[in-house]
Amino acid sequence: MRSFPASKWVVPALLLVALAIPLLTDNSYYLNMLIMIFIWTIAVSGMNMIAGYAGQLSLAHAGFFGMGAYTLGLLMAKAQMSFLVSLVMAVALTGIVGAVVGMISLRLKGHYFAIFSLCMGVIISLVIEKWESLTEGVRGLLGIPIPKIGSFEFSTVTSQYYLILFFLVLAMFVNRQIVQSLVGRTFISIRNSEELAEALGINVMQSKILAFVHSTVLAGLAGALYAGYLRFLGPEVASIEHAFEMLLYLLVGGISTLWGPLVGTALVMAMMQLLQSWQDYRMIIFGPILVLIVMFLPHGIMGALARLKMKRQSVLPETIDNENRVIEKGTTDRRLAGGEIDA
Amino acid sequence: MLKTEKLTKSFGGNIAVNAVDFQINQGEITAIIGPNGAGKTTFFNLISGLHRPTSGKIFLEGEDVTNKPSYEIAKMGIARTFQTTKLFAEATVMDNLIIGHRLRTKSGFWSAVIRSKRYRKEESECREKALQVLEFVGASELANRPVASISQEEQKRVAIALALATDPKLVLLDEPAAGINADETSGLAELIKKMKQAGLTICIIEHKMQMIMNLADRIMVLNQGTKIAEGTPAEISRNETVIEAYLGGTPHAQAH
Amino acid sequence: MELFFQQIVNGLVLGSIYSLVALGITLIYGIMQLPNFAHGHLYMLGAYVTFxxxxxYGLSYWPAILFSVAALVVIGMLLERLVFRPLHHAPHINSMIASIGVMLFIEATARKMWGSDYRRLDSPYDGVIDLFGLTITEQRIIVILSAIALMIGLNLFLKRTVIGSTIEAMAQNREGAFLVGINANKVSLMTFAIASGLAAAAASLAAPINLVYPSMGAMVNLKAFVIIVLGGMGSIPGAVLGGYILGLAESISGTYINSEYKDLAAFALLVFILTVRPTGLFAKEAR
Known part of the structure; x- marks a missing residue:
């Protein structure tokens, strides 16, 4: 795997550690925290697809998270549908709504799109809050049954942990495959310059819609997993504050890097837990952090690491005789260079 | 090869391009010259599909392409460069170029995820194409350099390579020699001749008159959106209207 | 019918507030290409300062408003100097994200310092006026008239002073704005000062009618964005007109349709209009 961290064993080792954690501890506090980190990482990695790679800042993603969560919750609690069917429906619905919203909004340029998506997010959260006959409004949706696949009940924290870890790995694998492919390169070329991409024969609108749908599906998936794990929902899951938090995770970890969503979400959520007694001060601290990051660390932690690495590499003499190596380097460098955030 | 009929574009009352009849012949180098604000770039934007014309028609090899979107025009074989190169500065030259051949590939989301056989074939085609066009413009050694670290002239070459990676029939070059010195300009002129020899049709906007006079088979002169002259370089340099409107009274004056 | 006119008056009050906030956002956007998501929170701060x-501190109403405007002018200038000016040459998305950071900070700070309680500011003008058979509270009249006065004042400033006309020229048309030879930093500083001052004035005028609480700025902010998108980002007449249109639309739809979904109306309107016209209602075709 050529992705960062570059060493071949880092990713398998991380995965092994992740798989082993429940065997080493049954402290549900830590498992719960990891589960939350996994869930939000999936959602943030979706935001990364559209904002980081395709360059369209979407603030609607908390709304899509909420939509996924409520779809699963309502189907399981009120329509007595099975977990898997509900999950598929939740993902499908966020994808379809994402496609419709994308078709309308992705024609808008730059700031207009960000503002439109913000309004979309507000609309979704208002609908969830106000449509009491369906969603129970601010009373909250209770009574979501324990997720079951076949006869297996995900009733313990450990089983939920593995279920959600599975989807996290799946999501990150798909993202990696996309980012390091012609499809991902297409997204990046659009972020770089829509005019140039269009002149190179790329159907910009179609690609943007693809990136957006992929990103809303990830947000919807994360929301559905969240609903299946917590088994109660309040309208605040869709609130715009969550979109801002996701943006914070993404920027801390590194926008348009593959590992940024995981690193940022884990780091910020862990810090928030540590500062729990400081609950009231959270945003007093993280607000300025957001400002400082865009000023001094615009590519986040992973972006900064990648840049360091690239600097070290470019000191080494280039060998062009081996064509394979040239190509390989090409891929790495492009991805490493992906830390740029641009409107 | 490409023909426009009464092509017109106005922006809220300002007429940028006014009823231009124009023709680009197969295998030739056609130049468009004119003072700043004459509508040259707007004209390019129209024939490359970036802007929709207000009225008039565009034909490519006899087919009406007037309202086709930019990306379809590109697929039909018109490639272009921009005044500012618009390359992704933080990525390497190679990475910028790979996307140039994307329009000739078909792989979508799922084939990329599973890395299907067709996908792998198409990706290696894109890489081969990138290396090939880089060699054509004489910049193979730049493949792994970030665009930000190469010179202005090298960036111009890479931008041309990117246009060539789309497998075009007609290449539109928007001021390729702007901002580079005399030596580099003649090197670039060589490259453009080489493109012609390779069978490409070229249309070029340029201010550097000497380069144009040596290079072009035919020249169109635009002034305030209107075509005021058309002909061979020799004809243009004798044309009274042109000398008056554009060259400011002195034939062969450098406009830049 | 009387209810209808009553709602017209309410709509004008609401519209006055929206217009003043939207004016600030549109000026800042026009000058700095920055959608300042923290603007509504400056509005909230203005209300608290007056309160x-x-x-x-026992100030009476008008001096309190003056003080609040002055305080917010200073805060606005500080923000420009410390946060947005350093980011001026960064990609636009960066300053937009920074404004979100500022927004989170201001709201959390307000919540910490003053709690989440809703506070009521008693109006010194609680009388009612009988106008052609309509009863209108004096405070509402004051809001409408003061807003008009402020807009006229702003207009005079933009038309009659050198720096004002530079701001206007830059906001409406970025090309050729430096012809006058005024320092761009000074222009953006002034713009932030004016925009923040307008927000403080709007909040203070509205405080006796609405309640004062830490998240009061969020909704106003979103609606002001709806307005300037509709009116064309950077357009001054668009912001004023859009503000009144939205105010009237909300107050009328709130009475005749369903007040539960009143907040939704604005966003639904935005979605609808952008669907039909992707560049907003009044935007000209860009070259």
Missing amino acids: FMITH
Whole structure:
């Protein structure tokens, strides 16, 4: 795997550690925290697809998270549908709504799109809050049954942990495959310059819609997993504050890097837990952090690491005789260079 | 090869391009010259599909392409460069170029995820194409350099390579020699001749008159959106209207 | 019918507030290409400053407003200097994200310092006026008239002073704005000062009608964005007109349709209009 961290064993080792954690501890506090980190990482990695790679800042993603969560919750609690069917429906619905919203909004340029998506997010959260006959409004949706696949009940924290870890790995694998492919390169070329991409024969609108749908599906998936794990929902899951938090995770970890969503979400959520007694001060601290990051660390932690690495590499003499190596380097460098955030 | 009929574009009352009849012949180098604000770039934007014309028609090899979107025009074989190169500065030259051949590939989301056989074939085609066009413009050694670290002239070459990676029939070059010195300009002129020899049709906007006079088979002169002259370089340099409107009274004056 | 006219008056009050906030956002956007998501929170701060000046420090209404405007002018200038000017040459998305950071900070700070309680500011003008058979509270009249006065004042400033006309030229048309030879930094500083001052004035005028609480700025902010998108980002007449249109639309639809979904109306309107016209209602075709 050529992705960062570059060493071949880092990713398998991380995965092994992740798989082993429940065997080493049954402290549900830590498992719960990891589960939350996994869930939000999936959602943030979706935001990364559209904002980081395709360059369209979407603030609607908390709304899509909420939509996924409520779809699963309502189907399981009120329509007595099975977990898997509900999950598929939740993902499908966020994808379809994402496609419709994308078709309308992705024609808008730059700031207009960000503002439109913000309004979309507000609309979704208002609908969830106000449509009491369906969603129970601010009373909250209770009574979501324990997720079951076949006869297996995900009733313990450990089983939920593995279920959600599975989807996290799946999501990150798909993202990696996309980012390091012609499809991902297409997204990046659009972020770089829509005019140039269009002149190179790329159907910009179609690609943007693809990136957006992929990103809303990830947000919807994360929301559905969240609903299946917590088994109660309040309208605040869709609130715009969550979109801002996701943006914070993404920027801390590194926008348009593959590992940024995981690193940022884990780091910020862990810090928030540590500062729990400081609950009231959270945003007093993280607000300025957001400002400082865009000023001094615009590519986040992973972006900064990648840049360091690239600097070290470019000191080494280039060998062009081996064509394979040239190509390989090409891929790495492009991805490493992906830390740029641009409107 | 490409023909426009009464092509017109106005922006809220300002007429940028006014009823231009124009023709680009197969295998030739056609130049468009004119003072700043004459509508040259707007004209390019129209024939490359970036802007929709207000009225008039565009034909490519006899087919009406007037309202086709930019990306379809590109697929039909018109490639272009921009005044500012618009390359992704933080990525390497190679990475910028790979996307140039994307329009000739078909792989979508799922084939990329599973890395299907067709996908792998198409990706290696894109890489081969990138290396090939880089060699054509004489910049193979730049493949792994970030665009930000190469010179202005090298960036111009890479931008041309990117246009060539789309497998075009007609290449539109928007001021390729702007901002580079005399030596580099003649090197670039060589490259453009080489493109012609390779069978490409070229249309070029340029201010550097000497380069144009040596290079072009035919020249169109635009002034305030209107075509005021058309002909061979020799004809243009004798044309009274042109000398008056554009060259400011002195034939062969450098406009830049 | 009387209800209808009553709602027209309410709509004008609401529209006055929206217009003043939207004017600030549109000026900042026009000058700095920055959608300032923290603007509504400056509005909220303005309301709190007025509130405390009156309740804790015993100032009367108008001096309290003046103080609040002055305080917010300073805060606005500080923000420009410390946060947005350093980011001026960064990609636009960066300053937009920074404004979100500022927004989170201001709201959390307000919540910490003043709690989440809703506070009521008693109006010194609680009388009612009988106008052609309509009863209108004096405070509402004051809001409408003061907003008009402020807009006229702003207009005079933009038309009659050198720096004002530079701001206007830059906001409406970025090309050729430096012809006058005024320092761009000074222009953006002034713009932030004016925009923040307008927000403080709007909040203070509205405080006796609405309640004062830490998240009061969020909704106003979103609606002001709806307005300037509709009116064309950077357009001054668009912001004023859009503000009144939205105010009237909300107050009328709130009465005749369903007040539960009143907040939704604005966003639904935006979605609808952008669907039909992707560049907003009044935007000209860009070259």
